Amino acid sequence: MRKKIVAGNWKMNLDYASGVSLFSEIVNMVRDEKNGDQIAIICSPYIHLNSLAKLGGEVVKIGAQNCHQNDNGAFTGEISAGMVKSVGCEYVIIGHSERRQYFAESNELLAQKTVKALENDLTPLFCIGETLDERNNGSYFEVLKTQLEQGVFGLSAADFSKVVIAYEPVWAIGTGLTATSAQAQEVHAYIRKEIAAKYSNEIAEATSILYGGSCNPKNAAELFAQQDIDGGLIGGASLKSRDFVDIVKAFNS
């Protein structure tokens, strides 16, 4: 059975007090309303992590949005995977398209970050996705395959089995333009086929593959009902407790 996961990505939003308050609301609602075995995660800015992990760790899991590829040292302003782990985080987003685009994170660097996350017992939520041009010129399968090959396919089978993949078409992130459930399913099935070819059918069947990009309470149930979609990575809608919790509940509708 694949894990069903809904992960919120707050990005660079919410000051400390607002983040703690929103998270408390989400924890209470998830505790009262969730009925199913899905996992809810909030990936907050670093400054919230320590407090959030203490507030709701059992009900809603905590993740970081990035980590550095080294253990420690003279990297002013950076945070290591070990530091993230030390405050009670269990997850870390790696390779979000905004990191790739605005911080020039290459597949090679992301592969290093993934290794560090795993060494520190964090579950990587490893993001891949094509741009609008790549979608329109039909090269998207190739782009996704390269991101997988260079980002995570260097891992041993045992390590890869701990990774969650998130398919986030760049053209759908924050744009209100969701991939249709058929478009998303097509890509998810492709990703699973590539995992099977690289590792095994068994590992491919056990890998959770999340969809991200303008996922909201209205479209989540249809997306999550697709055979190869095992949950979502939620940006904008994770900043509203009602919307986020309704997406968590969309698995049961």
Ligand code: PGA
């Ligand atoms: P969005 O963002 O839900 O606001 O489109 C998704 C993401 O960037 O993870």
